[in-house]
Amino acid sequence: MFSKPTRVLEIRDLGSKLFIISVESEELSRAMPGQFATISLGRDDPFVPRPFSVFNAGDGRADFLVKIKGRATALLARLAEGDTILATGPLGRPLPEFDSPVLVAGGVGVAPLAFYARKHAARLLLGLPDPNPGLVETLSGLDPVVIYENTHGGGTVVDLVKEKYPSESLYIACGPWAMVRALLEAVPAERVIILAEGMMACGVGTCLVCALPAKGGKYMRVCTEGPWFRATDIDFTRPLE
Ligand SMILES: Cc1cc2nc3c(=O)[nH]c(=O)nc-3n(C[C@H](O)[C@H](O)[C@H](O)COP(=O)(O)OP(=O)(O)OC[C@H]3O[C@@H](n4cnc5c(N)ncnc54)[C@H](O)[C@@H]3O)c2cc1C
Ligand code: FES
Structure with a gap:
């Protein structure tokens, strides 16, 4: 699986160091609960992509709820509509449907x-x-x-x-x-x-x-x-x- 340049649709600041990053992606919009994507800014620093669980997906877009922790998440929070990230996913095993957990x-x-x-x-x-x-x-x-x-x-x-x-x-x-x-x-x-x-x-x-x-x-x-x-x-x- 390869990283794909992916367009940022919106960054929504929720306060308390939390924000939602919404991206345009047919692949990620098909993610199932429990799956995640790795996201990088497509630059040398930080080099290693960071994993984020899918918070919502559908209609050609996916949302991630992110807490600012260190360098990568702080840089992600500063992106704006129209910027491009590199995203890989959906990754991981989806959670099966259980009986009312x-x-x-x-x-x-x-x-x-x-x-x-x-x-x-x-x-x-x-x-x-x-x-x-x-x-x-x-x-x-x-x-x-x-x-x-x-x-x-x-x-x-x-x-x-x-x-x-x-x-x-x-x-x-x-x-x-x-x-x-x-x-x-x-x-x-x-x-x-x-x-x-x-x-x-x-x-x-x-x-x-x-x-x-x-x-x-x-x-x-x-x-x-x-x-x-x-x-x-x-x-x-x-x-x-
Ligand atoms: C499956 C999964 C799902 C997740 N879902 C979410 C989510 O939905 N929302 C959310 O907010 N967080 C989620 N996380 C946690 C999130 O990935 C981390 O908070 C994020 O990676 C922090 O990145 P940072 O650079 O801001 O923080 P940092 O603490 O600076 O870095 C994160 C990690 O990367 C390592 N690292 C940093 N720089 C390098 C480098 N140059 N080379 C190698 N390693 C390096 C650090 O040692 C650290 O462990 C998830 C993690 C996993 C595994
Ligand atoms: S992150 Fe490399 S084996 Fe899981």
């Missing part, structure tokens, strides 16, 4: 889960540090339950699971590993699917930068074997970050 999202981890909720029946729970009306507006129609950790008495999205959704048949989680570990203390690992969002380079299975420790001493490649895994297949005793 509870989706547990931490921060920008909401991107692939919101896309899932747009396509399939599910209950979306989202934990954010502080209110972000711009982000919540993009989720309208999905009826998410949002909890703000630093306001209104606080609490995390896992507290919400414990209080209101403690015995669901399936949870699909995407967020910081600390959130995932807390979830696994609250519900049985057999009922948890995790979308892993760590470091990546090639995005197509050759460099092993994305290797995730698997049970039995082996590794799984997030880019080709993931990005979603059964929690019971991941070896949490080895470093994940």
Whole structure:
């Protein structure tokens, strides 16, 4: 699979270092929930393309919800309509349709889960540090339950699971590993699917930068074997970050 020059349609600033980048792409508009694309600015610095989950797709376009973290995401945030990026995708295994799972999202981890909720029946729970009306507006129609950790008495999205959704048949989680570990203390690992969002380079299975420790001493490649895994297949005793 090759990178394609891809036209930026819009950059929407949501505040709190979050923005949505919308691009024009027939290929990416056919992405399924759980899939991602790698994006580069087509220059030497930063050289390595960065992976982003598809947040929404269809009608010849795809949207990505991005949090500014380091150099590449800061440069992406400064693009404007009509600029060109290099995009490769859709990559990764799509999430199958499950029977009404509870989706547990931490921060920008909401991107692939919101896309899932747009396509399939599910209950979306989202934990954010502080209110972000711009982000919540993009989720309208999905009826998410949002909890703000630093306001209104606080609490995390896992507290919400414990209080209101403690015995669901399936949870699909995407967020910081600390959130995932807390979830696994609250519900049985057999009922948890995790979308892993760590470091990546090639995005197509050759460099092993994305290797995730698997049970039995082996590794799984997030880019080709993931990005979603059964929690019971991941070896949490080895470093994940
Ligand atoms: C499958 C998947 C889906 C993701 N989905 C999303 C999403 O929807 N939204 C979102 O905001 N984030 C998502 N992420 C995380 C996102 O890819 C990172 O936040 C992003 O790569 C940060 O890039 P940066 O340059 O801004 O940050 P940095 O922290 O500067 O760099 C990111 C990583 O690249 C490495 N790196 C930097 N420069 C180089 C270099 N020159 N050579 C080699 N490695 C280098 C760094 O070590 C670091 O680990 C996803 C990650 C994965 C794996
Ligand atoms: S990113 Fe290179 S093998 Fe996964």
